[in-house]
Amino acid sequence: MRVAIIGFGGIGRGYSAYLTAQGHEPVIWSPSGAALADFAGDATLTTTGKLEAAVPPRIARDCAEALARAETIIVAVQANGFKTVIDAIAPHLTAGQTVIISAHCSFAALYLHRLLKARGIDIPVAAWATTALTARKSGPRSVHISGIRAKLDVATLPVRHAQAGLATCQALFGNRFELREDVLAIMLSNLNPPAHVANMLGNLTRAERGEDWPNYGSITQGVGRIVDAMDGERLALAKAFGLSVRSVQDHYVHSFGVAPGPVGEMAAAVYKNRPELLGPKTLDTRFITEDVPFGLVPLQALGRVIGLPLPLHEAGIALFDAICARNFRAENDLLPMLDLELLPAAGLHRELRGE
Structure with a gap:
């Protein structure tokens, strides 16, 4: 299958290598243009970890070239790049294509669906709760793939295309997907914001000083109780x-195979198996710059729509606004486009199902 991968960071590189190994034909568009420079000539992409390979990536010069003849388009950028990328791909999408948003948050699928509906284009937009693999750039032309997820939640907008969206995901990445009710369920299944926000609060000075600190090994009992309490707001x-949707304890069991218990104890068990995973060495990290504006802020917005306060989410936003001297609500460029306050809760849920 010809697949356009939008974004060429660690995840985009990992997808490119994985899909090539599976016999597919990925073509990459790097919105920043960096990939064209890194992979000029006959340069190859080297992968280590769960996939050892050296593959010649195909890099598109622009968005239109990447999407031409592509059967599937995978959006693999951080959330603060969603609007820019969706605005770029929407005019080029055509009937018969499928879009996958990896990983979905903050109403990205709804924003794309509205743009396509205005053009009269009805195609599946599949949303994943997280990425299909974990990977990071390890050099200008290399990527380290540290994990390939055994299970992954997916939903499709509109829901009438659910089976088509699922079939495309399975054709590319195998039988690892579990179908969820709708895109709202996917939004509410993102466990990164409470986990990352709590861990950054507990290890703030270590990150700011650039120290080495273990990601899961630093989720102590106290940090774990913050995660659990924020998770209670999400579940409510x-x-x-x-x-x-799954609880944070379910996620640890599901993703890491550890025994259920308090979050701090489960994180300690993960740390024993993955001690090499370190926390951020800066406050300019997606643990804050993505998970606060595109994780906490949208959930608080959903709470306002349905009349349910989320005090810990609100506190997290306010604290990181103060810590980073930024206005993270204002940094979410998707929410202002959606006018959520004009929709009743039932109407918003119906639109998130494409009904």
């Missing part, structure tokens, strides 16, 4: 919308 929000 899902219940208010009539949805059932």
